[in-house]
Amino acid sequence: MRVTREQFRENRRRILEAAGRLFREKGFAAVTVAEVMEAAGLTHGGFYGHFASKEDLAAQALAQALAPAPQEAGAAPDLAGFVAAYLSAAHRDRPGSGCALAALGSEAARQPAPVRRAFTEGLEARLARMQEAMPGGDRAAALSVLSGLVGALVLARAVDDPALSDEILAAARDVVGCP
Amino acid sequence: MRVTREQFRENRRRILEAAGRLFREKGFAAVTVAEVMEAAGLTHGGFYGHFASKEDLAAQALAQALAPAPQEAGAAPDLAGFVAAYLSAAHRDRPGSGCALAALGSEAARQPAPVRRAFTEGLEARLARMQEAMPGGDRAAALSVLSGLVGALVLARAVDDPALSDEILAAARDVVGCP
DNA sequence: CTTCTTAGATGACGACAATCATGATACGAT
DNA sequence: ATCGTATCATGATTGTCGTCATCTAAGAAG
Structure with missing residues (x-):
C-alpha cells in the first residue's frame, strides 16, 4: 500500500494534528502510538516511517501545537x-x-x-x-x-x-x- | 511476616509519604505501585492490604500532600x-x-x-x-x-x-x- | 511498460505494570 | 502458651504498549 508523496505529507500532517489534540486532552503518558495513528486514520505499523519514536512525535506535535x-x-x-x-x-x-x-x-x-x-x-x-x-x-x-x-x-x-x-x-x- | 499494629500504621504512613513525593516528582502515570512500595521499604505484594487501588492511593497521597x-x-x-x-x-x-x-x-x-x-x-x-x-x-x-x-x-x-x-x-x- | 522503491498493514516480541493468589511468619487475643 | 489471623513476600496472571520485522501493493523513475 504505497501512497502519493502528497498523501504521505498529508498523512504526516494528520498524525501531528491528532497527536497535538490527544496529548493536550489526555497528557503525554496516557496517549498511545496506536491511538494517535488510529485518530489519523492509519494503523500503528506505519508510525515509524514518519517519526523516530514517541518522544520524537511528542516534541514535534508540541512545537506545532504551540x-x-x-x-x-x-x-x-x-x-x-x-x-x-x-x-x-x-x-x-x-x-x-x-x-x-x-x-x-x-x-x-x-x-x-x-x-x-x-x-x-x-x-x-x-x-x-x-x-x-x-x-x-x-x-x-x-x-x-x-x-x-x-x-x-x-x-x-x-x-x-x-x-x-x-x-x-x-x-x-x-x-x-x-x- | 506479620507486623505490629503500630508498624502497620507506620508502613501505611511511609507508603503515603513516598507516594506523595514520587507523584509530585514524576506525575501520576509515570509512578508504579512497585516503585512506591520499594521507596517505602516494602515489596509490591502488600500494597493491596493498604489501599484499594492505585487510584485510591493517588487520592489519599494527594490529600496528604496538599x-x-x-x-x-x-x-x-x-x-x-x-x-x-x-x-x-x-x-x-x-x-x-x-x-x-x-x-x-x-x-x-x-x-x-x-x-x-x-x-x-x-x-x-x-x-x-x-x-x-x-x-x-x-x-x-x-x-x-x-x-x-x-x-x-x-x-x-x-x-x-x-x-x-x-x-x-x-x-x-x-x-x-x-x- | 518494466523495475525499483517505499508507505502502510499485519502481526510478533519483549518489557512492564496493575492486580490477585498463595504461603510463611509473627502478632494478639484467649 | 496456643491458636487464629492478619501482614508482608513471592510469584503468577493478564493486559497493554513501544518498537520492529515482514509482506503487499502501488507510486516513481527510467
Missing part, C-alpha cells in the same frame, strides 16, 4: 480579547484545541530534552507576541500575565467544583491590566 | 514570606516536597473523581489560608495571586532555559502585592 495559528501570524495582538478568550469557559472545556502550555505544563517539566525545548520555544514565541501588545512592551509584565493565565486555566480545569472553576477564571480576568 | 504542614497549621500566615518561598529556586528545583497544585495541576484535570476531589479540597484550604493573609480578606484577590504563583512555578519548571526560568519567577515575584 506555533501561532496561521490567521494570527502577523496580526496585531489584542491583549484584552486574548485574555478574555483564554480565560473563557469554552477554552477551559476544550483543552484539545487550546493552549498547550496550560494543558501540558506540569507534565512538560518531566519530559526529555526535545520536548522541553519545544515547550520553551513555544513559550518564548507566545511571550514575544504578548509583549508587543503590552503597554510599554514590558517583558516582565507580559511574563507575569502569562503566568497568571496559565495558572488560572490549570486550576480551573483541575478543580472538581464548577462554581469554583468559574470563580477562578473570573478572578484572573479581573486582575489583568493592573500591573 | 494538607498544610503541622507546624503551619494555625500559624498566622505571612503572605510576603509565603510568596518568596513559593517562587524560590529551591521550591522550583524540589517538586517532590513542594506544592502539589503546581506539580500535578495539569495532570489532575484528567484524573478520576476522588483525585480531583482531593485536589479541590486542598486548593480550597490553601485559598482560605491565603485569604486570611490578604488585605481585606479579598477572596478573588487571593485566587488570582494563587493562580499567578502556580502558573509561574509550572512554567519555570517546564522551561529548558535556566535564565528564562529565573526570569519567570522574578517577574511573578514583582507583581504580587499589586492587586
Whole structure:
C-alpha cells in the first residue's frame, strides 16, 4: 500500500494534528502510538516511517501545537480579547484545541530534552507576541500575565467544583491590566 | 511476616509519604505501585492490604500532600514570606516536597473523581489560608495571586532555559502585592 | 511498460505494570 | 502458651504498549 508523496505529507500532517489534540486532552503518558495513528486514520505499523519514536512525535506535535495559528501570524495582538478568550469557559472545556502550555505544563517539566525545548520555544514565541501588545512592551509584565493565565486555566480545569472553576477564571480576568 | 499494629500504621504512613513525593516528582502515570512500595521499604505484594487501588492511593497521597504542614497549621500566615518561598529556586528545583497544585495541576484535570476531589479540597484550604493573609480578606484577590504563583512555578519548571526560568519567577515575584 | 522503491498493514516480541493468589511468619487475643 | 489471623513476600496472571520485522501493493523513475 504505497501512497502519493502528497498523501504521505498529508498523512504526516494528520498524525501531528491528532497527536497535538490527544496529548493536550489526555497528557503525554496516557496517549498511545496506536491511538494517535488510529485518530489519523492509519494503523500503528506505519508510525515509524514518519517519526523516530514517541518522544520524537511528542516534541514535534508540541512545537506545532504551540506555533501561532496561521490567521494570527502577523496580526496585531489584542491583549484584552486574548485574555478574555483564554480565560473563557469554552477554552477551559476544550483543552484539545487550546493552549498547550496550560494543558501540558506540569507534565512538560518531566519530559526529555526535545520536548522541553519545544515547550520553551513555544513559550518564548507566545511571550514575544504578548509583549508587543503590552503597554510599554514590558517583558516582565507580559511574563507575569502569562503566568497568571496559565495558572488560572490549570486550576480551573483541575478543580472538581464548577462554581469554583468559574470563580477562578473570573478572578484572573479581573486582575489583568493592573500591573 | 506479620507486623505490629503500630508498624502497620507506620508502613501505611511511609507508603503515603513516598507516594506523595514520587507523584509530585514524576506525575501520576509515570509512578508504579512497585516503585512506591520499594521507596517505602516494602515489596509490591502488600500494597493491596493498604489501599484499594492505585487510584485510591493517588487520592489519599494527594490529600496528604496538599494538607498544610503541622507546624503551619494555625500559624498566622505571612503572605510576603509565603510568596518568596513559593517562587524560590529551591521550591522550583524540589517538586517532590513542594506544592502539589503546581506539580500535578495539569495532570489532575484528567484524573478520576476522588483525585480531583482531593485536589479541590486542598486548593480550597490553601485559598482560605491565603485569604486570611490578604488585605481585606479579598477572596478573588487571593485566587488570582494563587493562580499567578502556580502558573509561574509550572512554567519555570517546564522551561529548558535556566535564565528564562529565573526570569519567570522574578517577574511573578514583582507583581504580587499589586492587586 | 518494466523495475525499483517505499508507505502502510499485519502481526510478533519483549518489557512492564496493575492486580490477585498463595504461603510463611509473627502478632494478639484467649 | 496456643491458636487464629492478619501482614508482608513471592510469584503468577493478564493486559497493554513501544518498537520492529515482514509482506503487499502501488507510486516513481527510467
